[in-house]
Amino acid sequence: MEESQSSRKPKTxxxxxxxxxxxxxxxxxxRPIDAYRGESVATALxxxxxxxxxxxxxxxAPRGSFCWMGLCQECTVVADGVRRPACRLEVAEGMVIASGxxx
Amino acid sequence: MSEADLIVVGGGPAGVEAAIEAARHGxxxxxxxxxxxxxxxxYRATPRAFSGELVRKADPIGVGLRDRLRESRAxxxxxxxxxxxxPGFRVDxxxxxxxxxxxxxxxxxxxxxxxxxxxxxGWTRPEVVGLAAATIMLxxxxxxxxxxxxxxxxxxxxxxxxxxxxxxxxRVAAIIDLASRSEWLADWPALASRPDLALRGFLWQAKLRxxxxxxxxxxxxxxxxxxxxxxxxxxxGPVAANGAALDDIDRIFQVDAVAVGNGLTxxxxxxxxLRATHHFEALRGGWVPTLDAEYRSSVPGLYVAGDGAGLxxxxxxxxxxxxxxxxxxxxxxxxxxxxxxTAAAPLRRSAARARRFGTxxxxxxxxxxxxxxxxxxxxxxxxxxxxxxxDITAAAAEGARTLNQLKAWxxxxxxxxxxxxxxxxxxxxxxxxxxxxxxxxYFTGRTPFRPLPLDQLAGTVAYADLKxxxxxxx
Numbered sequence: 001m002e003e004s005q006s007s008r009k010p011k012t013x014x015x016x017x018x019x020x021x022x023x024x025x026x027x028x029x030x031r032p033i034d035a036y037r038g039e040s041v042a043t044a045l046x047x048x049x050x051x052x053x054x055x056x057x058x059x060x061a062p063r064g065s066f067c068w069m070g071l072c073q074e075c076t077v078v079a080d081g082v083r084r085p086a087c088r089l090e091v092a093e094g095m096v097i098a099s100g101x102x103x
Numbered sequence: 104m105s106e107a108d109l110i111v112v113g114g115g116p117a118g119v120e121a122a123i124e125a126a127r128h129g130x131x132x133x134x135x136x137x138x139x140x141x142x143x144x145x146y147r148a149t150p151r152a153f154s155g156e157l158v159r160k161a162d163p164i165g166v167g168l169r170d171r172l173r174e175s176r177a178x179x180x181x182x183x184x185x186x187x188x189x190p191g192f193r194v195d196x197x198x199x200x201x202x203x204x205x206x207x208x209x210x211x212x213x214x215x216x217x218x219x220x221x222x223x224x225g226w227t228r229p230e231v232v233g234l235a236a237a238t239i240m241l242x243x244x245x246x247x248x249x250x251x252x253x254x255x256x257x258x259x260x261x262x263x264x265x266x267x268x269x270x271x272x273x274r275v276a277a278i279i280d281l282a283s284r285s286e287w288l289a290d291w292p293a294l295a296s297r298p299d300l301a302l303r304g305f306l307w308q309a310k311l312r313x314x315x316x317x318x319x320x321x322x323x324x325x326x327x328x329x330x331x332x333x334x335x336x337x338x339x340g341p342v343a344a345n346g347a348a349l350d351d352i353d354r355i356f357q358v359d360a361v362a363v364g365n366g367l368t369x370x371x372x373x374x375x376x377l378r379a380t381h382h383f384e385a386l387r388g389g390w391v392p393t394l395d396a397e398y399r400s401s402v403p404g405l406y407v408a409g410d411g412a413g414l415x416x417x418x419x420x421x422x423x424x425x426x427x428x429x430x431x432x433x434x435x436x437x438x439x440x441x442x443x444x445t446a447a448a449p450l451r452r453s454a455a456r457a458r459r460f461g462t463x464x465x466x467x468x469x470x471x472x473x474x475x476x477x478x479x480x481x482x483x484x485x486x487x488x489x490x491x492x493x494d495i496t497a498a499a500a501e502g503a504r505t506l507n508q509l510k511a512w513x514x515x516x517x518x519x520x521x522x523x524x525x526x527x528x529x530x531x532x533x534x535x536x537x538x539x540x541x542x543x544x545y546f547t548g549r550t551p552f553r554p555l556p557l558d559q560l561a562g563t564v565a566y567a568d569l570k571x572x573x574x575x576x577x
Contacts, residue, residue: 011250015271018245021152038150043244051229051333057518058489064229066486066524068236069144070137071217073519073554074486082556087239088137090150 013047026095041086041097042068042075053077053086054100076101107133107178107207109431110194112185112373115143116164116417117409117424118213119172124428125211126177129437133205134177135196137184137553141169143215144235145417147243161242164417180205186551186560188212188373192404197555201562209404209431212374213424216367216388216410219527220256221474222482222492225327226363230335234260234364241267248273249360253337255279255324256364258468262307264362269314276356278311278318279339281346281365281474282467297418297460323477324363325353333359346474366468368527370411375548377402383540386462386469387413389527390545398427406431414468416461422454475531484532485525487518492532499536505544506530519554522546 014020021037028045035044042065045053052062053075065075068087075086078098086097111122114136122134134141140148146165172179183196183203192210196203218235220226230249232240234256237248241264252268253276254261265275311318319339325348326338340353369388371381380393380401391413398406408427409420426447433443478484480493490513498512506522506529509515515529516522522529526546533543 013247013249013273015241015245015247015273019154020245021150036152038152039244039246043240043246046240046248047246049333053229056227056486056489059483061227061483061489062229063227063486065232066236067218067233068239069217070553071520072486072524076519076554082559083554090152 024091024093026091026093026097028097029099035091037091039091041077041079041084041089041091041095043087044091045086052099078103106205107131108435108437109133109209109211110135110192110205110207111177111211111213112136112188112194113143113213113215113409113411114138114141114179114181115145115213115215115409115420116168117215117411117420117427118143118211119168120421120424121211121213121406121408121428121431122177122179123171123175124425125432125437126175128429128432130432130435132177133180133207134172135180135183135185135194135205137182139181141172141179141181144239147239149243149245153245184553184555186553186555188376190377190402197560202560209406209435210373211398211406211408211424211427211431212392212400212411213407213409213420213427214370214372214411215420216414217370217523219365219368219470220363220524221323221365221470221528222478222484222525223324223326224479224482225335226324227483227486228327228329228335230329230333230359231327231361231363234258234264234362235367237264237362238267241271245271247271247360248362249358250274251276251358252360252362253277253279253356253358254362255322255337255339256366257281258364258366259304259464260364262304262311265311265316266307269310269316275311275314275316276358277339278316279322279324280318280320281323281342281471283321283344286467300460319354322354323348323474324361327361330357335359335361337361342477343473344471346471346477348477365470365474366465367410367414369413370523371545372548372552374400374402374405374407374411375545376550376552377405377548379405381545384413385540386465387415388465389530389540397430398423399430414461414465415458416464418457419454419461422450422457426450426454470527470531475528476535478532484529485513485515485518485522487520487524488514490515495529495532496536499533503533504538504542506533506546507544509533510546516546521549521552 051064066072070088108130111118111134126132142165185196187195218233251274323342330336337356341349341351374392408423432438494513503509503512
């Protein structure tokens with residue numbers, strides 16, 4: 001399942017020539033996501049082709065990471081039970097992330 | 104008793120230079136920032152877990168800034184999210200270990216700028232990110248916004264991001280620039296004041312031409328729609344010099360990412376919270392704190408340096424930061440007037456030079472009169488609360504005259520971003536209903552500056568620890 005997801009993308013979004021940290025695996029809505037230490041949750045999810053992180057409160061529209069500097073709060077997810085902006089949260093082994101903003 | 108003479112809030116070029124300078128002259132300085140390392144957004148460090156070699160070459164100014172800060176006697180508190188500054192001054196922050204509070208008789212606010220995006224239908228789609236966001240992805244995370252990215256908006260970031268994407272091995276569908284080619288050239292005298300940067304601009308343009316990236320001047324995005332999962336169709340059309348949409352042939356692009364930015368606005372959380380005097384200056388990033396010639400706000404002891412005092416760019420921010428640090432050192436008695444003058448004079452000249460270039464860039468980034476008027480009524484302006492342009496129009500028709508009234512009427516600016524993303528555009532949208540930006544005012548500053556988990560702020564409290572007031576007499 002994850003294989004078919006990644007093979008759908010012809011190329012990785014990760015730039016070549018950047019030496020990343022060690023490989024880690026975390027979970028987004030139960031799905032395992034491979035990432036590298038130093039990456040934010042927003043980066044790792046985008047690289048995995050996952051853009052929708054929550055729905056907006058009134059019109060229920062899909063939303064994802066937008067400002068990447070912790071201002072807009074659009075990328076808020078629930079990380080190990082705590083609401084956090086995904087762009088300001090570094091990935092860690094075994095971390096459990098849920099989409100949406102309700103812990 | 105204060106633990107510090109001076110607290111600097113913000114670890115970008117202005118804050119770091121201010122802290123180094125004030126500490127050099129003997130002040131006990133504490134610098135606080137929410138990032139793990141100094142640099143701000145413009146010189147943002149790559150994560151420590153990434154190998155540093157690539158970065159050292161790519162960002163020598165940021166590396167130098169961080170090295171000099173480490174050598175200085177200033178105390179640094181990184182990973183500290185400042186959420187309040189109260190009079191006197193007390194600065195409250197949330198650190199990974201819990202709540203932290205520091206006191207000092209003087210504060211330098213160096214909170215920088217935030218990106219403005221002029222909304223269009225579809226700008227809330229997850230495929231659309233800020234131009235500044237794209238910079239962070241490329242420079243700090245080493246990731247492309249998409250396989251094929253369309254860049255749109257106004258200002259120098261357009262070219263910088265396009266080059267960054269090509270370098271990282273990505274593709275750029277087109278650059279959609281609100282400015283005309285002649286507007287870029289009109290600023291030639293100012294650009295010539297920084298020949299290094301001007302030359303870089305020319306090399307960038309040549310590189311984009313070679314890569315076959317089309318640049319559509321005097322154009323803007325009309326609409327972004329989803330066509331398949333992760334794929335959007337972007338409709339682009341010509342605009343007039345004032346930003347109004349022209350009725351002419353539209354062009355269509357299909358991409359998996361759009362990065363859009365319409366310049367920056369000053370970040371004024373601290374000065375607004377402390378009720379310092381502000382005024383509106385469109386060319387310097389909207390509502391900015393009113394300062395004297397020595398970086399003092401109307402609140403005694405509160406200084407402001409960098410883009411948060413009005414946009415002038417990173418080079419000017421560094422000079423202004425050093426000067427503000429010197430002023431604070433003199434005001435607090437660590438530096439004689441004569442020593443201050445000797446140290447400040449050459450810095451003032453560099454600051455003036457740097458400001459000329461920064462101001463020319465700020466002009467390209469300024470909001471144009473009809474840009475906001477061109478936004479269709481059904482477009483969401485406030486992303487947090489899904490408030491549309493039509494909602495703003497309706498509230499204005501019912502009598503809302505200021506941004507604070509608009510907030511009560513529609514909830515715009517009431518969500519988790521506290522109006523940081525939409526505030527300037529909402530102000531322009533209200534002004535378009537028939538008032539001035541001065542009359543419309545700005546959202547009143549409130550704490551917390553960032554949404555924070557209350558349980559982490561409160562720490563662990565036992566019921567027995569609570570001081571209960573004596574019961575009221577019957």
